[in-house]
Structure formats: structure tokens, C-alpha cells
Amino acid sequence: MTHAHEHAGPGPRTQGRPHDHPPHHDHAASAALLDLDAEVLGAWLPGAADLVAAHAPDASVVVDLGAGTGTGTLALARRLPAATVVAVDRSPAMLERLRAAAAAAGVGERVRTVAADLDAAWPATGTVDAVWAASSLHHLADPDRVLRDAHAALRPGGVALVVELDEQVRLLTDDLAPGLASRLAQAASTWNVHPDWGPHLERAGFEVLDVHHVTTEAVDSRYGRAWLTLLRTGLAERLAPADVATLDRLLAEHPATLDSLPVRAERTLWLARRPAAPSPHSPVHSPTHSPTTHDGGAR
């Protein structure tokens, strides 16, 4: 059971310093969770790709920044059948998984993977029609520089879609463990700290066209187990011993306990455009490219 609904308008935002992965996190488990998230809570993906397609229907090159396992790359490749999607990530393991997924989805010929650290420099993408950055900007050391580079790489009139979770995915109902869902969300909140990207997009020269809020909900015991395992591993030092014991008990009792727990994700989508004609106030910016490792080519 999965559904999505969306409503326009800005919502409350968290403020703070970008933070990276949970401590002790396991890359294979993170990759599996990204795929599971798209499968279970990914009902927003086609609509988000529609937003890009509505503004770049004839796109020939689209870039997915921090592409991970390729959940956005695949949504874009499916929605834009004439486009090549350039998937950029610093993790070769993620990109390997992405190439396999693209091949399995029959879009491998139109997906190019680029192993590059966006903190070092913008990869050599050439001029692009659209940029997608889902749950990735908050990982970057200097996201404003990357947004300026994205603006410079986009053709005039090209579009950018930035997506972030509003808070960590929520899993537990309070009748199982009173208050635990809130304490877990609070303890995990630093994994996902990000600002309102609207002003950042504007400072980089973009015109923000729209802000969407999308909520997806589902019941899926695989998600419950994967997410609780990640929380148990990553948050053990930040949780009270009683909460760690509760997590251990919930995991041990899987699947009976976890089968029926709803999971919910709330996301904000910022849709922005590089103005077609430069305004007198538009910043002039040229990205500096560094040598990048192309670990794919069109495969």
C-alpha cells in the first residue's frame, strides 16, 4: 500500500549545518535502503520527473547529482526517452549498482555514470538541459558553489529540481513503544540537516518556480527491518539503553511486530529555472573543471 499526495507552498524548514552519513554506516546497507525507499516510498518519483519533463520536454542531457543507486536517474530516463542521464556520484559502488539497475530497466544505453567528488569540482558534463539533486545537496561541503556550477552548466531556460526529506522517515507507532518514534527521529535528525534551498537557488542565479511538498506512506516489513537496523547501528550511542533494548526486541520479533508498521516520508521539492535571458543581476560564473574519473561511459 503506497500513496502520495502533494500540496504547494513552503513549509517549516530545518536549519543547520550539513551533516553526512550516520556513524558506522554500512555502504551496502545504505544502497539497499535507497533502492527499498524508491520501491516502497517512491510514489513521488514519476511526478517529480514529470515536473522536469514539463519544463524540459526535449531534454537531451540531464544530470543527476549524488545519484546513489539511480532512483532518480531511472525515473528521468523513463520519463525523457530522448535524453541521456548523466549520473554523478563519488561512490563507485553506488554507480556500479546504478548501471546494473539501468541495464535491467532497459535504459542502460542512455545512462552515463561519472565517478566524481562534487566537493572537488563540477564534472565535465557540457551544457545540460536539466539538473536533479535528490537527498544529495545536504551532503556537500559547499552546496552553493555546486548550485552556481549547475546554473552555469544549464542552458538558459534549463531547469533544476532539488529534493530533500523534511525529516527522517518515521516508522513506529507509539502504542508499541511510547515516544520511541520521536526519539529516534530526533536522534537521527542530524543525518538530514538542510536549509530551505530556495534562497540558495536564487543566490546561484535561479528563478524558483515552485515548491512542492510530497508525503508517501506505506506498510512494508522489509523497510521496517532495514530502517530499524540502520538506526540500531547508527544511533546506539545517542539513545538511552532502554530504547536500544526496545530496538533489539523489535528486530528479534520480526516479522510479526514490524509487518504492520506504517512508514511515512515527507519531502520538499524545489523546482527552479535558469532564466532564459540573463537578468542584469544574474551572477556571472564559470565552473572550474577538474579531471574526473568516468567509470561508465554510455553503458
Ligand SMILES: C[S@@+](CC[C@H](N)C(=O)[O-])C[C@H]1O[C@@H](n2cnc3c(N)ncnc32)[C@H](O)[C@@H]1O
Ligand atoms: C542519500 S544518497 C541519495 C541518492 C539518490 N539521489 C536518491 O535520492 O536515492 C546521497 C548520495 O550522494 C552521494 N554524495 C555525497 N557526497 C557527494 C560528493 N561530494 N560528490 C558526489 N556524490 C556525493 C553519496 O555517495 C550518495 O550516493
